Amino acid sequence: MTLKQDRLERFARHIVLPEVGGAGQMALAEAHVVLVGCGGIGSPALQYLAAAGIGRLTLVDDDVVDVSNLQRQTIFTPSDIGKPKAEAAAEWVRRFDLGLEVRAIVQRVKIENVAQILAGASLVLDGCDNFATRLLVSDACVKLSLPLTSAAVGRFQGQVANFAGHLPDQPCYRCFVGDAFDAEDCDTCAADGVLGAMVGMVGTFAAMHAMRVLLAGRAALGEPQFGTLHLIDGLAPSMRQLRIAKDPGCKGCGFPA
Template identity: 80%
Template sequence: MSLAPDRLARFARHIVLPEVGGTGQVALAQAHVVLVGCGGIGSPALQYLAAAGIGRLTLIDSDTIDISNLQRQTIFAPSDVGRSKAEVAAEWVQRFDLGLEVRALVQRVDQENVAHALSGATLVLDGCDNFATRLIVSDACVEARVPLTSAAIGRFQGQVASFAGHLPDQPCYRCFVGDAFDAEDCDTCAADGVLGAMAGMVGTFGAMQAMRVLLQGQAALGDPQFGKLHLLDGLAPSLRAISIVKDPDCSGCGGSKPA
């Protein structure tokens, strides 16, 4: 695949980076990223995934836009209140870059629809707001042998990591959190509050880590950092990383799973 002259001009600042280059830009153009959640994390992540030239995007969200979302979900406007987040996000992509393919799925991911929702993905970026969905997505990624980038926020704390639990030496998201959170029992932004800029920082960092995975083997940027959990503290501020090990007894990717 080669890039058309207008695409070369649009992504020139990527292409001159030795860590990306023309080969890396082509890899981004050929990628299909499934974004689970178009809210506080998904909104800024989508902006930079689209700006990077990710060729195909699937946007999944069952929620509608509320006036309180506008403080951090930066692709929406007051005129969008009451509309589907996934559909408005897809319209934003279409306005932003006609060269990208985008589809909206107005649904909540569950055991019945997850395989179809993730079909054909090169990578899944999960920025949803509950553990039940995150675990369903993680297990489906292992089953489909697709890498997962997970991004989460709680007040001024952010967590971003990429997982490849389908590989024999790599953990999945369930190795990290275990089975204890299959219920919908997590905290909410409505109850705890969230700073819009913090959501933006976590979302854009998630997009950066997703691009690392997409560029692995293509460019110097392509160290996927699988199993490395990045912890962001917005108050300090600080960033530190810890390694997650594969759980041989994990019900999502453990030793009973075929390689």
Template identity: 75%
Template sequence: MALPADRLDRFARHIVLPEVGGAGQVALTEAHVVLVGCGGIGSPALQYLAAAGIGKLTLIDDDVVEASNLQRQTLFSLANLGQSKADAAADWVRRFDLALEVHALRLRLDRANAGDCIAGATVVLDGCDNFATRLAVSDACVKAGVPLTSAALGRFQGQVANFAGHLPGQPCYRCWVGDAFDAEDCDTCAADGVLGAMAGMIGTFGAMQAIRVILEGRAVLGDPQWGQLHLFDGLTPSLRTIKVPKDTGCRACSGA
């Protein structure tokens, strides 16, 4: 496809990058990103995915906006209190760029509906706040053959990785955390606290890694870095990367 003149102007700073170029911008325009969670991680991730020109966005969240969210969930304002996060986030996208297609799903993703929720995705970006949902998303991605960008945050620690458990020899998210976390209970930012700027850093890092997946094969930026878990310490600050090995006994991806 050819980008119209107004889109060429809007994305000029992308197009002049050899790692993106016109073809890369077209790939972003044709991509479909499913975003799980429109909260602390999802808010900044969505803003930069939309800014990158991702052509289709599906937003999944069953929560409503509360005053305590405004410290880090940058999509929302006082006017959104009590509204569905998915709906409010979709409205933000429509105001930001009329050319983008956006769908809001006001539901809690689980094992029963995960496959339908991610259908047709180029990549899924998971920024939700519990392991049960994360594992349901990961297992559905493996089954559907869809890459997963996982972004997580706890206090001053962040984790971001791309997984492709459907590909031979590549790990999935379950290979990293195992089966012990198939439960709803986990630490929450309400109990432990979170610095808003940390959520912004991890959310935008997640958007960057999802863009890597979409641009796979295009110079340096197009290396999806499958199974490379980036661990960010916001207090030091420091960043280190570890390689997640494939679990040959993983119940989700051991056949790949």
């Protein structure tokens, strides 16, 4: 695969970076990212994944656009209200860059369909709003040997981490949160509130973190930082890192001794 002249011009500011270069831009063009959740985190993450030239995008969300989403979900407009988020997000991608392949899946991720949804991905970026789906996606990524970028936000706190639980020495998302969160109930933005710009900060950081993984071995953007949790405090503001230990008894990624 080679980049055509119009693509070289579009991504010239990437290609001139020694940390990305032509090889890195090619890696992005050949990548397939599955984005789970097209809401507060997924919206800004999608904008920068598409802007980076990720060649293939699969967008998964079973919700519809609501007027209250417009405060933070920046790809949607009032004309999108009532439309399925995945389809409206896919329309945004097509308007933004005809050179990208995009598919919308208007379904909730379930145990019956998760393997099919994630099939063929280079990386999964999970920005959904409930622990049950996050754990299901994490377990599937381990089984399918897929890297996972996980991003979450609550009020003024954000969390972003890359996971590679399919590797013997790396933790998965379940190692981080345990089994207690397999239930559907969790805190919501509707109940707790969320600052739109805070969600944007977390979503764009997640896109950057996903590109670390996609460029690993093809460019020098930095290590994938698997198993390092980045905690973002929007009020301070500050960021700190925690190393997540692999749980040998984890039912998602535990390996026999």
